[in-house]
Amino acid sequence: MADRPNDKAAGTTTVEGRALARKVLQTEAAAILALVERLDERFDCAVSLLRSCAGRVIVTGIGKSGLIARKIAATLTSTGTAAIFLHPAEARHGDLGVIQADDVILALSYSGETDELLLLLETIKRLGAKLVAVTGDPTSTLAQAADVALDCSVAEEACPMNLVPTASTTAALAIGDALAMTLLVEKGFREEDFASLHPGGKLGKRLMRVEALMRAGKLCPVVRTDTRMRDVIYEMSSKGLGMTCVVDADDEALLGIITDGDLRRRMERGGEILDLQAADVMTRHPISVARTMLAAEALNVMEQRKITSLVVAEAGEPTRIAGVLHLHDLWRTGLF
Secondary structure: OOOOOOHHHHHHHHHHHHHHHHHHHHHHHHHHHHHHOOOOHHHHHHHHHHHOOOOOEEEEOOOHHHHHHHHHHHHHHHOOOOEEEEOHHHHOOOHHHHOOOOOEEEEEOOOOOOHHHHOOHHHHHHHOOEEEEEEOOOOOHHHHHOOEEEEOOOOOOOOOOOOOOOHHHHHHHHHHHHHHHHHHHHOOOOHHHHHHHOOOHHHHHHOOEHHHOOEOHHHOOEEEOOOEHHHHHHHHHHHOOOEEEEEOOOOOEEEEEEEHHHHHHHHHOOOOHHHOEHHHHOEEOOOEEEOOOEHHHHHHHHHHHOOOEEEEEOOOOOOEEEEEEEHHHHHOOOOO
């Protein structure tokens, strides 16, 4: 079959386009790598200012820098640092009241001469708020006015005309991520903290705690040590988890569990199992986890121990039952 008229041209365009795309990625990657050697005491000072901020971190920028500023503010907020985005033009039309003396301003401008940002300097200085600048020109007006200026200059933009902000905005975003992640570690921000700030969606489910998935109350299989095995088997069958917890006579302290495997092993030994009591069959000192454990961690325990259920315990001694987590409860989230 003969080539259609546009096939050859389209193929050439694809090859050239792919080469350009590779150059874009290489240029932006080089811009980020160049930042590594610039991380010095100025970065440490910026982190210190942001960490000691008694108010909020106000991230500001306009145009493409404004879009990057919004992302940095969102990243800071989601990792334990209270932050908001302030549009510098809107600030001049009534939003200046957002800035307070105990805030830290994180201002993004590649040139460092953006008029809308420079107009905010008088208010920032008058209130005594701290200013961290992220700019491509350490000698610019913004950089000179800042308490600390971080250099995000790039050798070239990824744009073939060297005009469209590409490598420079990538570098600014990377600096913002570096600040946010350093703050996260220094503040001792944990997975549990992240989970509490991301309760919805796929990420929230992946960080869900055991207490949100466990079977509790009447759904939790429980028998006493003196319960006859006929009733033990009924409890296990009716609750549908293939196991039951065994507690003391006061229905408080966890003493053991009975699983389908325990029943099978006891029956293989012979004798009439229905004549026994729960205490005769149970496995003592069962594995238990805290209700605040992440679901992903609980799954790891199950996989390591080759079990399908975990007793969820209340804090304190003796061990009291909060609920039971079954492997199926984790599978139902659709994430494991």
